[in-house]
Amino acid sequence: MGQYGNQPDFATRVDVATTLPMLNIKSAAIYIGTLTDTVIQGSITVRPVGNSSDVTFSGLSSGVFLPVIVSKITSSVNIPLTSILLVY
Numbered sequence: 303m304g305q306y307g308n309q310p311d312f313a314t315r316v317d318v319a320t321t322l323p324m325l326n327i328k329s330a331a332i333y334i335g336t337l338t339d340t341v342i343q344g345s346i347t348v349r350p351v352g353n354s355s356d357v358t359f360s361g362l363s364s365g366v367f368l369p370v371i372v373s374k375i376t377s378s379v380n381i382p383l384t385s386i387l388l389v390y
Contacts, residue, residue, distance in 0.1 A: 319386035324375040327388060332368040332375070335385035340364065344381040349374035 317330075329351055337344045345360035351371045359368060362381070367389075378386060 313389045315390040317388040317390070319375060319383050319388065322375060322377055322383065324388075327373050327375065328390065329371050329373065330388035330390050331371055333387040333389055334362055334364065334366045334368070334381055335387060336364045336382065337362075337385070338380045338382055342380050344379055346378040346381060346386070347376040348372040349376070 313331075316333075332346065332348065334344060334346070343360065344362040345358055346362065346368075347356050347358045348368075348370065349356050349372060351373050356374070356376050359370075375386065
């Protein structure tokens with residue numbers, strides 16, 4: 303993935319999502335731990351840094367790392383809140 307700004311190549315901090323929507327995230331990548339229902343795929347709507355609109359990633363399964371740096375998480379489907387990790 304390389305560096306984004308002055309961030310190191312590897313994570314130095316991880317936080318658990320606390321509420322949705324989550325606004326003003328300080329440039330984090332997203333890791334999805336588990337899904338609520340393993341039969342149904344998950345989706346998450348985020349605002350990538352530099353975008354003026356949100357995008358939705360769908361077809362997600364457990365253990366997915368999204369190497370997209372985001373500033374906002376709007377919503378999720380079939381993903382428990384505590385399974386959304388913010389990776390800095």
